[in-house]
Amino acid sequence: MDAHHLATLRAVRDAGGVTAAAARLHLTPSAVSQHLRLLTDQVGHPLVERVGRGIRLTGAGQALADAAAEVAVAMERAQAAVDEFRGAPSGRVRVAFFQSAAALLAPGLLHRVATREGVEVELGDRDVAQQEFPALTADFDLVVAHRPDTGDDWPADLRVVPLLREPLDVALPEHHPLADRPELTPAELIGQRWIAVQEGFPVARVLDRVAAVAGEPPEVVQRFNDFAVVETLVAAGHGISLLPRYTAGGWAGVRLVPLAGIGAARRTDVLIAPERAERRVVQAVLDDLRAEAAAVTG
Numbered sequence: 001m002d003a004h005h006l007a008t009l010r011a012v013r014d015a016g017g018v019t020a021a022a023a024r025l026h027l028t029p030s031a032v033s034q035h036l037r038l039l040t041d042q043v044g045h046p047l048v049e050r051v052g053r054g055i056r057l058t059g060a061g062q063a064l065a066d067a068a069a070e071v072a073v074a075m076e077r078a079q080a081a082v083d084e085f086r087g088a089p090s091g092r093v094r095v096a097f098f099q100s101a102a103a104l105l106a107p108g109l110l111h112r113v114a115t116r117e118g119v120e121v122e123l124g125d126r127d128v129a130q131q132e133f134p135a136l137t138a139d140f141d142l143v144v145a146h147r148p149d150t151g152d153d154w155p156a157d158l159r160v161v162p163l164l165r166e167p168l169d170v171a172l173p174e175h176h177p178l179a180d181r182p183e184l185t186p187a188e189l190i191g192q193r194w195i196a197v198q199e200g201f202p203v204a205r206v207l208d209r210v211a212a213v214a215g216e217p218p219e220v221v222q223r224f225n226d227f228a229v230v231e232t233l234v235a236a237g238h239g240i241s242l243l244p245r246y247t248a249g250g251w252a253g254v255r256l257v258p259l260a261g262i263g264a265a266r267r268t269d270v271l272i273a274p275e276r277a278e279r280r281v282v283q284a285v286l287d288d289l290r291a292e293a294a295a296v297t298g
Helices: 003-015 018-025 029-043 059-086 099-113 134-138 202-214 227-235 280-297
Strands: 048-051 054-057 091-097 119-125 142-148 159-173 193-196 219-223 241-244 254-257 265-272
Touching: 003 018, 003 029, 003 054, 003 059, 003 134, 018 029, 029 059, 054 059, 059 280, 091 099, 091 280, 099 119, 099 142, 099 280, 119 280, 134 142, 134 265, 142 202, 142 280, 159 227, 159 280, 193 202, 193 227, 193 241, 202 241, 202 265, 227 241, 227 254, 265 280
Parallel strands: 091 119, 091 142, 193 219
Antiparallel strands: 048 054, 142 265, 159 241, 159 254, 159 265
């Protein structure tokens, strides 16, 4: 079996169809279909079947796609074994960041990587809903993703490296009656006007938990994902918000107060496709990313 054909079958399964797989692999749909036909001929058993106007993998196709992932890991591991004899790792590594993590980690990461001869980092701006992060591992070597601190798990077929746990504080205008408190409880926030992020993002889910503990739904008056915009609105007195401690609090007129009575935090992790995790240059940049996360959080 051809390793490229196996990769095509896996992409069809993961992307959900021929057209999406073609875009992911930078091939034409006809080339993807040809790879599937050749692989089916080699196997001697149907690997895909028609469903309406699309296709899906058969049981045999699913089993072979699972094996294709193991083949990809083995191929990268073999290449890494050879690369051990070529000196220090080199090459380009693509890293996807959501915006606030980029502001926190990207400048220091680039400084660290600059000390590695022959290693380049290409940053990608990908601020997506939580469930969309895993799909980014098809196009990026390292995907910096976030989730609520509630035990949510990423897909089992990905390598997951924890980076940091970031508390979420209550952001208030500096002259707000609650701004001088050492900490706040959900009950004390009943009746406040909230500026929240879009639904489906980790901070929004934590706000839902705050409301559940308080026993009253929040009055959300505005939604913005850009924390800098949120801080300007809070400073102007248009509402309060939940903001991550390490990446917020830089705007004049805003006070961050810890939230008690609930584990209000978000986790930042790195998601990696298993085969990409075997690449020495990817491992080197991951080491730098972990070192930078440890440095900025103390």
